[in-house]
Amino acid sequence: MSVLKIDAGKQTEPLLKEVLNSLDDATLDTVGVDRTFAPADGLGSEPITIAVTLTLSPAVAIGLTIAVRKWLENRRQEEQVKLLIDAYALSDEAGKSVERLTTLHAGVAVKLHDALPQNSAEPG
């Protein structure tokens, strides 16, 4: 399995929606989704996603990268977005696909890591 850690600040959830909606249910079942929420500070509050860790196969990672690219292209005329992606244990092809995102948008930064991070989410 591979891991993508995505941080797009307040745009993380809209991005994630686009990316996950590009998957059919059967593929979604194979993906682990672990959101990081802003702390609630004593309030009964709606969950606000500030980052997400996706655990997925390298093939699905390529598909997701295409969805990220589409999302970025659709946003080009809108406000600037900063998108940080840490990618772990991707195949060469998936790694290239993720790296290409940096050429599309000045606000995108990508780091590739060979090994999996500790405590990565299991699909379930």
Add this chain to the structure above:
Amino acid sequence: LPAYNLPMPLRSHVDLCLFVKFLYLEGDSIPADILPALRETEAAEAKLQAWLRLRQYSPRLIFHETFHYWQGLRFPFFQWYAFLAFRGLAQAFDKLNQSNRPLHEWSCYAPSLHLPTKRIRCRRTKAAFILGDQTPGPGDVVDDVSLSAIDVLEAATSVAEWQVTQPSSGATDELMFMRWRKRNPAYTQAFDFLAGALGDRRLALRSILALVATSFSTTNPARAFFLLTLELVEFFMAPIGSRFAAQQEPCRWAELFDELIRHVEFEALGDSTANLDAPPFCRLTLDAWMGAGFGNSKMGHPVIAAPAKEWSRRAEEDPGYRNVLTLPAWTPAHVARECGSDFAPPVTVVRIRISDNDNHVFLVGDASRSDEFRDLLTFYSVVRRATGAYFDPDHRLCHHAKCPEFAYNYCNSYPRVPERYQDCGFPRRVSILRETLKRRHIV
């Protein structure tokens, strides 16, 4: 001073002391045919109609925050906590006011007001649950989680949010739930703990709402959640548990947990504490706390006391009202409709962010035109900032960065944001409040 951090999204929320709903909406997510009606009209009816149309675009958000309000009406913990916490805030305001210090120097810490966020750790081994800092055997731990009352509350609210969008026949379908929680942001830490302990996600989906509701009939809902989970695991090991689980929903989960909580060991008699600093672990009842009054007066909590009594009255006459929070997918249609209309929060503060330099703020709800409610929000705004309790530094309604009050943010929940900041009336309203309250100690 807390920074105004625009890049972070602001959270819609219900604070757990006042139980007023704050909804934050992004202007660019509002349909173009509704936004002008919301922004430009002062006509109450036209605004209300625009608001009702807008609600249809944010049903999940509206439900999530309304469900929290209902939890405030029905969970004994909140009748106890919100009453005492509100009294604590009133005392804090009174003390700061008596000090004659300028408003912008008001600051104090109220430890008792942080009770819902205190976490308790639980390590689950194959043989036991270990609460707190006791040391488990080496290599035994299969789950290690720290939960607060809020974590437990949010888990139930997320599950309810999902269940009410399902047909009742699908409201316990674990695969559908797992897909939903991937596609939507949801609080699920407490659910995952319960599912792990039971070894069965479907059973966790069926039981969690009643488990959480019963946990909130104690002074320490997170601790009660762990202890009741253990009781439930043991219950399902017995033949009677298997027979119970084999039934079709809706099952009598609330009655089951009423029975299981009798096995839990408490530290004090029920309803025996008004101490929010370090309350003994004891049971709480609605009857004891929804009628509580301040001082010698009969005035109770300003937002949740009266509707809680009304809900309880209806629950005596109509069983459908008893399980709205524990079996929401099976709530009779007439009860769901009446809860939506008769038990809507009296005031919802809506803030629409048009841009970084432009917010539109308005109140909706039966009490939205009440001057007393505006005073209440002014008082609450100040004391929230001064104590730091229930205060998210990003929380503010106003965008007038040039206003001398802006950086201090004592006006964080003040609900009037006119075009010119000079016209908002916040400083004057605070002065009047201070003078009034100085003359008659309110607590």
